[in-house]
Amino acid sequence: MTRRKVQTxxxxxxxxxxxxxxxxxxxxxxxxxxxxxxxLAACREPDPELVNSLFRSAHSLKALAxxxxxxxxxxxxxxxxxxxxxxxxxxxxxQPALLALIDETVALFAALLERVGDPAAIEAxxxxxxxxxxxxxxxxSARPEPQDDFASLDLDPMMLRALTEYEEHRLRENLRxxxxxxxxxxxxxxxxxxxxxxxxxxxxRENGEVLSTLPSAGDVxxxxxxxxxxxxxDLDAESLAAHLDLPDAEIRTVRASASPxxxxxxAAGGEQAGAPAALREAESEEAxxxxxxxxxxxxxxxxxxxxxxxxxxxxxxxxVGELVIQRGAIGDLIARLSSQAGTARLADEFAKVxxxxxxxxxxxxxxxxxxxxxxxxxxxxxxxxxxxxxxRDLAKDVELEIRGADTELDKLIVEALVDPxxxxxxxxxxxxxxxxxxxxxxxxxxxxxIAIDAFQRGSHVVIAVRDDGRGIDTERLRAKxxxxxLVEPGALLSEKETLDLVFAPGLSSRESVTETSGRGVGMDxxxxxxxxxxxxxxxxSTPGRGTTISMTLPITLAIIQSLIVGAxxxxxxxxxxxxxxxMVVDADAIQVSEGRELLNLRGEPLVLRRLADEFxxxxxxxxERPFVIVVGIGEQRIGLVVDRLEGQQDTVxxxxxxxxxxxxxxxxxxxxxxxxxxxVLDVTALVEDAGRRREAA
Amino acid sequence: xxRILIVEDSPTMRSLITSSLEELEGAVKIVxxxxxxxxxxxxPREHFHLIVTDINMPDINGLELVSFVKSNAAxxxxxxxxxxxxxxxxxxxxxxxxxxxxxxxxxxxPSDLREVARRLLASAE
Amino acid sequence: MSEASAMRGPTTGAWEDLARSxxxxxxxxxxxxxxxxxxxxxxxxxxxxxxxxxxxxxVRMRKITPxxxxxxxxxxxxxxxxxxxxxxxxxxxLGLSAFEATKSSRIVVxxxxxxxxxxxxxxxxxxxxxxxxxAIGAPASSDVQxxxxxxxxRGEEFVSLLDLERVLELEDDA
Numbered sequence: 001m002t003r004r005k006v007q008t009x010x011x012x013x014x015x016x017x018x019x020x021x022x023x024x025x026x027x028x029x030x031x032x033x034x035x036x037x038x039x040l041a042a043c044r045e046p047d048p049e050l051v052n053s054l055f056r057s058a059h060s061l062k063a064l065a066x067x068x069x070x071x072x073x074x075x076x077x078x079x080x081x082x083x084x085x086x087x088x089x090x091x092x093x094x095q096p097a098l099l100a101l102i103d104e105t106v107a108l109f110a111a112l113l114e115r116v117g118d119p120a121a122i123e124a125x126x127x128x129x130x131x132x133x134x135x136x137x138x139x140x141s142a143r144p145e146p147q148d149d150f151a152s153l154d155l156d157p158m159m160l161r162a163l164t165e166y167e168e169h170r171l172r173e174n175l176r177x178x179x180x181x182x183x184x185x186x187x188x189x190x191x192x193x194x195x196x197x198x199x200x201x202x203x204x205r206e207n208g209e210v211l212s213t214l215p216s217a218g219d220v221x222x223x224x225x226x227x228x229x230x231x232x233x234d235l236d237a238e239s240l241a242a243h244l245d246l247p248d249a250e251i252r253t254v255r256a257s258a259s260p261x262x263x264x265x266x267a268a269g270g271e272q273a274g275a276p277a278a279l280r281e282a283e284s285e286e287a288x289x290x291x292x293x294x295x296x297x298x299x300x301x302x303x304x305x306x307x308x309x310x311x312x313x314x315x316x317x318x319x320v321g322e323l324v325i326q327r328g329a330i331g332d333l334i335a336r337l338s339s340q341a342g343t344a345r346l347a348d349e350f351a352k353v354x355x356x357x358x359x360x361x362x363x364x365x366x367x368x369x370x371x372x373x374x375x376x377x378x379x380x381x382x383x384x385x386x387x388x389x390x391x392r393d394l395a396k397d398v399e400l401e402i403r404g405a406d407t408e409l410d411k412l413i414v415e416a417l418v419d420p421x422x423x424x425x426x427x428x429x430x431x432x433x434x435x436x437x438x439x440x441x442x443x444x445x446x447x448x449x450i451a452i453d454a455f456q457r458g459s460h461v462v463i464a465v466r467d468d469g470r471g472i473d474t475e476r477l478r479a480k481x482x483x484x485x486l487v488e489p490g491a492l493l494s495e496k497e498t499l500d501l502v503f504a505p506g507l508s509s510r511e512s513v514t515e516t517s518g519r520g521v522g523m524d525x526x527x528x529x530x531x532x533x534x535x536x537x538x539x540x541s542t543p544g545r546g547t548t549i550s551m552t553l554p555i556t557l558a559i560i561q562s563l564i565v566g567a568x569x570x571x572x573x574x575x576x577x578x579x580x581x582x583m584v585v586d587a588d589a590i591q592v593s594e595g596r597e598l599l600n601l602r603g604e605p606l607v608l609r610r611l612a613d614e615f616x617x618x619x620x621x622x623x624e625r626p627f628v629i630v631v632g633i634g635e636q637r638i639g640l641v642v643d644r645l646e647g648q649q650d651t652v653x654x655x656x657x658x659x660x661x662x663x664x665x666x667x668x669x670x671x672x673x674x675x676x677x678x679x680v681l682d683v684t685a686l687v688e689d690a691g692r693r694r695e696a697a
Numbered sequence: 698x699x700r701i702l703i704v705e706d707s708p709t710m711r712s713l714i715t716s717s718l719e720e721l722e723g724a725v726k727i728v729x730x731x732x733x734x735x736x737x738x739x740x741p742r743e744h745f746h747l748i749v750t751d752i753n754m755p756d757i758n759g760l761e762l763v764s765f766v767k768s769n770a771a772x773x774x775x776x777x778x779x780x781x782x783x784x785x786x787x788x789x790x791x792x793x794x795x796x797x798x799x800x801x802x803x804x805x806x807p808s809d810l811r812e813v814a815r816r817l818l819a820s821a822e
Numbered sequence: 823m824s825e826a827s828a829m830r831g832p833t834t835g836a837w838e839d840l841a842r843s844x845x846x847x848x849x850x851x852x853x854x855x856x857x858x859x860x861x862x863x864x865x866x867x868x869x870x871x872x873x874x875x876x877x878x879x880x881v882r883m884r885k886i887t888p889x890x891x892x893x894x895x896x897x898x899x900x901x902x903x904x905x906x907x908x909x910x911x912x913x914x915x916l917g918l919s920a921f922e923a924t925k926s927s928r929i930v931v932x933x934x935x936x937x938x939x940x941x942x943x944x945x946x947x948x949x950x951x952x953x954x955x956x957a958i959g960a961p962a963s964s965d966v967q968x969x970x971x972x973x974x975x976r977g978e979e980f981v982s983l984l985d986l987e988r989v990l991e992l993e994d995d996a
Contacts, residue, residue: 021709059753060707066804161795162764164752164788190741194734194756213757215737215765225737570888615890656889657939658908659992660896663889669899669906677887677901 018064022113025064029057029106031385037099038392046094048173048209052166054102055084061109072129073112079136080105089169101136108132153181154254159214159228167212174209174232181254182233182240185216187226197227203244208233230254313372313411320361320368321652325671327361328649330354365650374414376454376463377405382418383425383452390429397436397447398429404454409461413553417463420526420537424465424549425450427523432469432547442544444468460535460633464550471543474498499539503527536633536684552633562651562670564678565629566644567611569620571678573651573670578683580630580637582645587624590641599628599639606630607690610641614665614686631683638690640681653680665689699818700726700743704736704750704762705780710803714749714780717807718814733757737765740772747817748777749810752788760791767796776817780805856955860974862981863930864946866918869981871951871974872932876986878939879931880947883923895992897921900929900941907931909941915989916969921945934986942989951976958983 032054039046062077080102086092112125150160150171163171174181184204188196201210211230220226233240237253244251334354337347380402387400409417433439433448440446453464474495481487481501505524523537530537535553554577562573563582590608591598597608612622623643630639651670656663667682701718705711711729718727728743730736734756736748748766752759759779766772779792779800789800799813860871879902886898886909895914899906909929911921921927926946933939951974958972961982971985 017709017712021707056753056755063803064707064709158764158768158795161791162760164758164760164791167758190738193737197734197756212761214761215733215757216768222741570890617890654906656899656906656908658896658899659910659938659940659990660889660892660908663892665891666889669887669901671901671906676885677899677906679887679889679899 019113022061022064022109025057025061026106026110026113027385029054030103031388032057033099033103033106034388034392036094037096038388040094040096040099048088048170051084051088051094055081055088055166058084072126073109076105076109076112076129076133076136079133083136088166090173105132105136152255154252155183155230159183159212159230162214163212163230170209170211171230171232174211175255179208179232179234180236180240180256181211182231182237183252183254184229184231184240184244184249185226185252186229186246186249187220187224190223190225193225193227200229200244200246200249203246204229204231204233207235207240207243316368317372318652320365323361324365324650324652327354327358330357372411373408374411375406375408376414376417376461379414379418379421380405380452380454383421386422387425387429387450390426394430395435396429396433397439398433399447399449401449401451403452404463407454407456407461409553416529417551417553420529420551421463421465423522423526424551425452428465428467428469428547428549432467432471434470460552460554462550462552464548466546466548468546471545471547472499472502472539472541473543474541477501499541502539503537536688560651560653562649562680563629564646564649565611565627565640565642566646567615567642568617568622570615570617571646572611572642573649573678573680574629574631574640575653575680575683576648578631578633580632582627582629584625585628587626597641601630601639606637606639608639608641609686609690612641612643631687633684633687636687636690638687640686651678651680698724698726699746700728701747701749701814702736702739702745703727703729704733704748704754704759705729706731706751706754710751713807714810717810718749720807721811721814733759733762736762740766745775747814748775749814750777750779752779752781752792760788760795763792763795763797776820778810778813778817857952858955858958860951860953860981860983861930862948862951862976863912863942863944864926864948865916865944866913867945869948869976869979870912870916870944870970871981871983872930872942872986873983874950876932876934877930878933881929881931881941883927883929893992894920897943902931902941905939907939907941909943910989910992912942912944912989915992932986932990934990936987938990940990951981 032050036046036050036054039050058077058081062074062081065074065077083092083098083102087094087098092098108125108129112129115125150168153160171181184200186196186200197213201213204210209232211232214228214230216226216228235243236256237251241249241251331354334347334351337343337350340347384400384402387398390396391398428450429448433450434442434444436446439448449468451464451466453462453466455462478487478493478498478501481504482489484504486501486504487493503523503526527537530551530553535551537552538550539547540550541547561576563576563579565572565574585599589599591600593605597610599606599608606628608628610626611617621643626641626643627645628639628641630637632638653668653670656666656669665682665685666679667685668680669677670680671677703711703714703718705714708731711731715727715729718725728739728745730739733754736750737757750759750762757765759781763777763779766775766777773796776798777796779789779797781789781792781800781802789802792800798817801810801813859874861874861877862869862871864870881900881902884900886900888898889896889908895911897909897911899908901907913919913921921943924945928944928947929941930944930947931939931941953974958974961968961970961973969985969988970982971988972983973980974983975981
């Protein structure tokens with residue numbers, strides 16, 4: 001009885017999983033179709049990867065539908081898969097009409113998906129499905145492919161046997177084009193082979209195609225794994241070796257080129273190497289630390305994942321937070337018990353148990369925090385798709401380059417990042433990147449480039465969006481600001497302050513309001529969103545050359561270690577990841593200059609800020625030998641002067657609820673276990689304020 | 698306790714295969730991975746008594762995985778089942794040629810998968 | 823502000839039970855009109871009321887952590903079941919003299935429709951009044967900053983029904 005119940009429960013949850021996964025597949029198909037039709041329209045060669053990706057999507061859809069016995073969907077997806085298989089194997093020619101038909105099919109799928117769970121509705125759409133099915137079947141008229149013998153190739157039969165039908169087709173295709181076929185073998189460390197492989201693959205793809213990747217057993221130590229890549233390339237063996245520049249790789253020619261080396265074509269490697277190659281010469285940029293990937297679809301490394309509702313993660317986080325607090329309270333109790341003679345021995349045993357509980361709790365804490373950490377990849381994939389759509393809608397030629405997709409951030413932050421990031425990218429495409437004619441007129445490469453770079457810097461993650469467009473017209477910006485009364489005419493503004501005007505509400509640097517970005521610049525909202533997350537946003541720009549928007553975010557908002565300090569009668573918590581050092585100072589070590597207090601820190605002046613002054617605290621005594629806590633965000637540093645250092649604690653920063661929303665200098669409060677909330681300092685705000693005061697001085 | 702490695706990139710399919718196998722008599726431990734690369738990473742970590750793999754996957758495909766497993770002294774004795782879709786008979790045949798012990802065509806009945814698993818796990822002992 | 827010591831009379835729990843039992847849905851008055859349940863509070867000697875649906879919790883006085891550089895009307899924050907909530911001095915908010923803790927002082931935690939939460943410092947929590955919608959009249963025109971949305975009677979007295987949304991709309995004048 002129980003077993004059946006479990007099965008039924010699984011089934012309906014599985015239904016939802018089916019729909020959710022099917023929807024993702026359909027979305028990927030739509031994006032690929034859009035790209036494919038773009039290339040067709042631009043008379044460029046169709047990217048085999050795109051067609052293969054479409055095929056694989058249809059294939060997955062068919063398999064899924066089959067397991068769930070959704071017959072009309074299964075039948076349709078079967079035919080769709082046939083046609084796409086024919087396409088990728090070269091049996092069916094690629095034409096706009098065919099693409100339109102496939103588009104229609106995807107739309108029908110989406111409609112059917114909405115009706116899952118409503119058999120009557122699915123029944124009703126039966127006729128439409130059948131009709132479309134027949135039309136597609138007709139389109140898939142197969143021309144049998146002549147079977148080539150690969151025997152003439154100097155290749156291990158095992159490797160040949162491991163080629164799928166598709167890979168055979170690609171091999172045949174490349175043979176026909178007279179390319180050089182080679183085998184590149186290399187051993188990698190077993191914990192990091194994916195990185196190595198993608199670098200190797202990326203390098204090959206700049207002048208050719210990776211036909212197959214075969215892991216081979218053999219004479220390598222257990223800590224390594226060897227791969228043999230079958231590649232087709234325009235370069236001969238020598239040039240390939242030089243280009244790859246990997247002394248550990250063994251390169252062997254399987255079949256030499258049948259025609260003289262052809263100059264590198266953008267087509268074979270997809271969108272990756274072509275256009276940017278010209279750009280790379282034109283601009284002198286430092287070599288990227290990690291390889292840049294322009295087409296995220298081909299590099300998707302799917303790992304086993306579980307989709308979790310963020311609220312559940314939050315609950316989990318809260319629970320762990322409460323446990324952390326209780327753990328602290330237990331520690332205090334143990335301390336009190338130890339100090340009393342009668343209970344000291346028991347307290348000792350108690351302490352041992354507590355210690356192991358403590359250890360387990362820390363593991364749990366890290367584990368839960370890890371669950372919350374997700375790579376930025378998902379956000380970047382969304383951005384990628386939006387960029388493709390915008391390219392068409394706005395008739396701009398733009399290439400998107402993304403680095404650091406593996407950088408991880410708290411899931412909540414990542415989710416909250418989507419909107420601001422999307423906005424910034426939309427702005428760049430809409431306003432910054434010039435239309436192709438204008439770019440040509442200015443001597444720039446026709447294709448604009450937007451590079452998104454994500455990397456970790458200490459306790460923060462920086463996401464920089466750089467475009468090579470017009471740059472910000474500071475004069476226009478300033479004029480508009482004066483018009484709106486935000487700036488006094490004639491006021492002296494530094495370049496940074498002028499650029500900062502971009503974030504002022506209501507400013508739009510273009511007269512027309514476009515559909516895609518609404519009021520032109522919603523950068524005030526972007527900044528507000530990021531500040532709410534505890535982050536920063538900065539802008540740098542060079543007129544005519546481009547603009548860079550940098551978003552800095554804390555890695556996690558969850559449980560963090562804090563330094564508890566006392567200023568006069570009050571206590572504050574300072575997130576430890578912002579603390580650089582702490583020290584005791586004599587009152588006379590503090591110098592005063594231009595109304596500011598400074599400390600000589602190893603030869604550099606450190607601006608000081610007394611917390612008591614910052615917050616107008618009057619009650620309680622000031623220490624004679626105060627402590628200075630050096631805190632920093634990015635490049636800026638200040639020293640906070642406090643009266644007491646009370647120790648370090650795990651804290652869960654909670655938002656302060658209530659009528660007053662703007663609490664400058666405070667980013668939340670935390671419960672330290674004795675029911676007394678302690679205010680958490682917003683180090684970013686304090687540092688910024690000090691900076692502003694410095695500029696004004 | 699027998700350990701089974703499932704290599705399949707579709708999460709839904711993966712959970713279906715897992716739930717089918719969980720209903721085997723006796724306890725089994727199931728490890729799920731979403732790609733050939735992940736499988737390569739997991740193989741050295743624990744000893745598996747059965748591998749179930751899809752063919753069409755990103756990075757390395759199922760055939761390449763079979764080839765790797767069956768030509769590797771450490772893993773070649775592990776029974777291996779290929780799960781493929783109808784229409785790719787050529788790929789399926791290649792899989793068998795490369796040394797796979799059984800194949801199942803999607804869509805398959807959970808009981809069929811269990812039957813095959815049972816047989817292969819028993820023969821390995 | 824000192825913590826209230828042990829006292830006579832109903833404990834906090836009892837007030838909570840009272841509030842919970844009072845908010846039974848769907849009660850109607852004799853005339854068939856819908857019934858409103860109002861929690862009566864004593865603020866600087868005068869009776870005020872808040873709708874029971876807005877009351878999340880009533881807790882005893884406890885130490886309040888001050889928030890620096892903020893209007894005096896916000897005394898600070900407390901921690902309640904893991905949430906950090908600002909506490910308003912209702913007396914100052916109503917333009918009366920500042921709060922002074924006594925044994926009967928309470929913090930009434932309220933929540934308004936848009937989700938905002940705050941704790942209100944009051945001198946005492948009295949009872950739950952059941953009044954028909956009709957019985958709530960318009961406030962006197964001179965009323966405190968339009969923070970009162972209605973008046974009803976309790977015996978000889980007038981009880982001012984607070985407009986919580988307005989009460990929680992505070993400009994920082996620090």
